[in-house]
Amino acid sequence: MTARAAGTTLASAAPSPLAELARSARIVVCCGSGGVGKTSTAAAVALWAAESGRRTCVLTIDPARRLAQALGLDLLSNAPRPVRAKGLSTRGPGSLDAMMLDMRRTFDEVIERYARDAEQADRILANRFYQRLSSTLAGTQEYMAMEKLYELHESQRYDLLVVDTPPTRSALDFLDAPDNLNELLDARAFRLLIAPAQRIGRGYLRGLNLATTAMTKMVRRVTGSELLAEVGEFFAAFEGMYDGFKERAGLVYDQLKHPSTAFVVVATPDGAALREAAYFAGRLAADRMPLGALVVNRIHQAGPVPQVPAAARRRLAAAGADGRLLADLLELHDGLETLAAAEQRRVRDLLATVPNLGVVQVPLLADDVHDLAGLRRLGAHLFA
Amino acid sequence: MGCPQGRGGYDGATMLEVLDQARLLVVTGKGGTGKTTVAAGLAVAAAGRGRRVLVAEVEGRQGLAGLFGRRQLDHREARVAQGVNALAVDPDESLREYLAGYGFAPLARLLSWAHLNRFITAAAPGLGDVLLVGKVWEAATREARSGSGPPGGYDLVVLDAPPTGRVVPFLRAPETVAELARVGPIRHQADRVRDLLDDPERTAVVLTCLPEELPVAETLEGVAALREAGLPVAAVVANQVTGDRLGGRAGRLAALAKDPAPLAAAAAAAGARLDRAALGTLLDEARGRQRVVARERRLLKELRAGVDGLPVVELPFLGGGAGGPEEVRALAGHLAPGGLWTAAGTSSGRRLPSRSGAPASRGGAPASRGSDDAHPEAGEAGG
Numbered sequence: 026m027t028a029r030a031a032g033t034t035l036a037s038a039a040p041s042p043l044a045e046l047a048r049s050a051r052i053v054v055c056c057g058s059g060g061v062g063k064t065s066t067a068a069a070v071a072l073w074a075a076e077s078g079r080r081t082c083v084l085t086i087d088p089a090r091r092l093a094q095a096l097g098l099d100l101l102s103n104a105p106r107p108v109r110a111k112g113l114s115t116r117g118p119g120s121l122d123a124m125m126l127d128m129r130r131t132f133d134e135v136i137e138r139y140a141r142d143a144e145q146a147d148r149i150l151a152n153r154f155y156q157r158l159s160s161t162l163a164g165t166q167e168y169m170a171m172e173k174l175y176e177l178h179e180s181q182r183y184d185l186l187v188v189d190t191p192p193t194r195s196a197l198d199f200l201d202a203p204d205n206l207n208e209l210l211d212a213r214a215f216r217l218l219i220a221p222a223q224r225i226g227r228g229y230l231r232g233l234n235l236a237t238t239a240m241t242k243m244v245r246r247v248t249g250s251e252l253l254a255e256v257g258e259f260f261a262a263f264e265g266m267y268d269g270f271k272e273r274a275g276l277v278y279d280q281l282k283h284p285s286t287a288f289v290v291v292a293t294p295d296g297a298a299l300r301e302a303a304y305f306a307g308r309l310a311a312d313r314m315p316l317g318a319l320v321v322n323r324i325h326q327a328g329p330v331p332q333v334p335a336a337a338r339r340r341l342a343a344a345g346a347d348g349r350l351l352a353d354l355l356e357l358h359d360g361l362e363t364l365a366a367a368e369q370r371r372v373r374d375l376l377a378t379v380p381n382l383g384v385v386q387v388p389l390l391a392d393d394v395h396d397l398a399g400l401r402r403l404g405a406h407l408f409a
Numbered sequence: 410m411g412c413p414q415g416r417g418g419y420d421g422a423t424m425l426e427v428l429d430q431a432r433l434l435v436v437t438g439k440g441g442t443g444k445t446t447v448a449a450g451l452a453v454a455a456a457g458r459g460r461r462v463l464v465a466e467v468e469g470r471q472g473l474a475g476l477f478g479r480r481q482l483d484h485r486e487a488r489v490a491q492g493v494n495a496l497a498v499d500p501d502e503s504l505r506e507y508l509a510g511y512g513f514a515p516l517a518r519l520l521s522w523a524h525l526n527r528f529i530t531a532a533a534p535g536l537g538d539v540l541l542v543g544k545v546w547e548a549a550t551r552e553a554r555s556g557s558g559p560p561g562g563y564d565l566v567v568l569d570a571p572p573t574g575r576v577v578p579f580l581r582a583p584e585t586v587a588e589l590a591r592v593g594p595i596r597h598q599a600d601r602v603r604d605l606l607d608d609p610e611r612t613a614v615v616l617t618c619l620p621e622e623l624p625v626a627e628t629l630e631g632v633a634a635l636r637e638a639g640l641p642v643a644a645v646v647a648n649q650v651t652g653d654r655l656g657g658r659a660g661r662l663a664a665l666a667k668d669p670a671p672l673a674a675a676a677a678a679a680g681a682r683l684d685r686a687a688l689g690t691l692l693d694e695a696r697g698r699q700r701v702v703a704r705e706r707r708l709l710k711e712l713r714a715g716v717d718g719l720p721v722v723e724l725p726f727l728g729g730g731a732g733g734p735e736e737v738r739a740l741a742g743h744l745a746p747g748g749l750w751t752a753a754g755t756s757s758g759r760r761l762p763s764r765s766g767a768p769a770s771r772g773g774a775p776a777s778r779g780s781d782d783a784h785p786e787a788g789e790a791g792g
Contacts, residue, residue, distance in 0.1 A: 297732050300475070329686075330690050341675060345675065346661070347665070347675045351683075353654055353695075361694055
């Protein structure tokens with residue numbers, strides 16, 4: 026192991042790409058795998074923007090308890106509330122609101138919005154298939170976060186909305202969710218399966234209907250009959266709502282693709298987290314979503330220490346207690362340097378796969394971020 | 410290699426019992442805590458102790474493939490290391506198999522003809538989970554059901570399960586759906602799946618954790634939820650624990666930070682050319698690390714206090730992980746320390762640790778915890 030005098034530093038000649046985003050973007054979506062500091066990053070971006078004079082709202086999904094308390098988010102609420110934290114110093118028109126998203130409630134609100142009347146809404150909300158659907162279909166909950174985001178964006182109450190996505194690989198499934206939902210609601214074949222025979226009038230369909238009746242019987246034998254009945258009721262109740270739903274999904278999707286939106290991929294220099302980041306970046310590129318920046322939290326750094334030859338190290342180790350301690354310190358430093366170099370290599374490897382992606386590296390901070398001071402310390406690195 | 414003092418008994422002995430005796434090992438944990446890597450490590454460790462192992466993932470993430478140096482895994486069980494097969498369970502394929510198994514093969518063909526598989530597994534309440542759990546159950550009980558151990562029977566199935574927030578609904582999905590189907594094959598299978606999952610003689614749930622605030626809090630919640638659901642929690646694996654090389658010398662470090670003269674003298678005497686700035690850097694780095702070690706200790710203490718007697722196995726930080734076969738072997742070596750390939754410290758009639766929280770067996774295995782992160786010990790597990 027060699028110890029070079031240079032040490033490792035985080036090159037930051039260019040201005041932070043995040044600063045530009047926080048100044049001009051209308052929507053910032055933070056995504057990345059779990060435990061990489063996504064929520065803290067989102068909150069730090071929002072705080073920085075608010076304190077720079079923008080009307081800002083941060084939507085979060087599952088914040089750490091203490092951070093949530095710091096932002097005054099001790100309850101799920103489906104409406105933004107002003108952050109009343111000690112030491113918050115917004116400038117000019119700047120303000121900071123926060124909201125912890127209740128995704129299920131948002132889905133319910135969408136149903137209520139598109140239902141013909143309260144009776145139709147109630148029928149759907151009470152349906153057991155709907156209740157399971159709204160929590161199990163891949164990406165649905167995440168999509169509902171985007172739906173809420175769009176609603177707030179439309180309200181024009183904010184200059185900047187910052188949202189973090191759930192800490193799962195499927196976080197970007199919301200990009201598919203409109204398609205999934207549309208496919209589901211448009212599943213004509215399935216409607217055939219469950220439709221009563223008399224509703225299919227045309228002759229050539231009768232043969233198919235006989236086949237589907239046989240299928241229905243088999244499905245019933247496997248799954249039990251109540252399930253199919255619930256599904257049937259759901260589709261019946263949903264009748265007529267489909268078009269409004271689909272149109273809205275298109276609007277949400279267009280807003281996400283708009284140049285005033287920026288996706289920020291958050292990671293740590295851990296191999297697995299960076300692989301996830303590469304996956305997210307690739308996924309966003311494939312959907313032509315505006316990729317804003319990569320944030321790599323918890324970077325290890327080794328300071329500059331001249332190389333100490335092995336012979337001198339042996340003499341140190343053989344000397345008194347302080348000599349042995351110094352030998353151990355040198356060895357720790359070597360380990361840190363090796364680790365820092367490996368991390369930089371992994372970050373470079375990732376950047377090589379994503380052209381023109383601005384990167385912000387944040388060193389490992391001594392403490393967990395759980396108050397405004399912590400968010401500002403994080404912000405100092407994010408916007409340096 | 411440091412061998413930290415003042416912790417609980419050697420928990421790894423219990424992990425060896427689990428590796429030697431369980432039929433189904435369910436690995437869960439908060440995202441980012443190394444769940445998949447630990448699952449792979451446990452599989453390789455068990456194989457190294459002579460068991461035929463299948464490791465299965467169920468979330469379509471292809472997390473296992475890279476750990477075994479593969480590009481991709483699919484629904485076919487493939488050999489990925491000595492004694493280890495791996496499988497990415499796929500709901501569509503499971504549905505097809507399931508329907509065929511119950512004599513509904515024509516229905517399976519009709520469904521795929523109408524492109525309804527994805528719809529059914531994605532939208533039918535929990536049905537996807539039922540199929541995934543069912544497939545894992547099938548693999549874990551294959552030999553027992555067919556009698557004389559045909560090729561493809563396993564001694565142990567390691568399940569890389571969904572994260573803690575989702576694992577109970579996942580494992581209980583067969584029950585949930587069976588509520589809708591009071592009779593018939595789904596009900597019947599749900600009962601048998603439950604028999605396996607609830608049996609502490611056959612099933613062990615392991616949670617992965619990091620020595621950080623949020624993961625510890627979520628692990629405590631996860632353990633409580635799993636116990637509440639009656640699932641046999643066996644151990645917590647605390648991953649990426651920073652080694653304590655400087656233990657007991659914190660006071661001296663603080664004194665030297667104020668006045669590094671003795672350190673400068675030692676350096677000069679040994680012919681190491683380190684000026685004040687360099688010594689300051691070294692001391693800062695060391696004290697930064699000590700703060701990390703102290704915080705991790707505090708959190709691990711909270712974790713141990715909170716899990717109420719459950720063994721907590723510590724794994725050293727292995728450099729953040731390129732995440733390949735080498736890292737898996739290294740982890741396996743720490744989970745089942747090298748050289749102990751006999752079943753020392755275990756006796757066949759013993760129950761797996763159950764949720765009553767039997768204390769960890771002491772002794773019987775060399776401590777491997779606390780090795781320094783810059784020098785991971787290569788494990789000797791097969792693969």
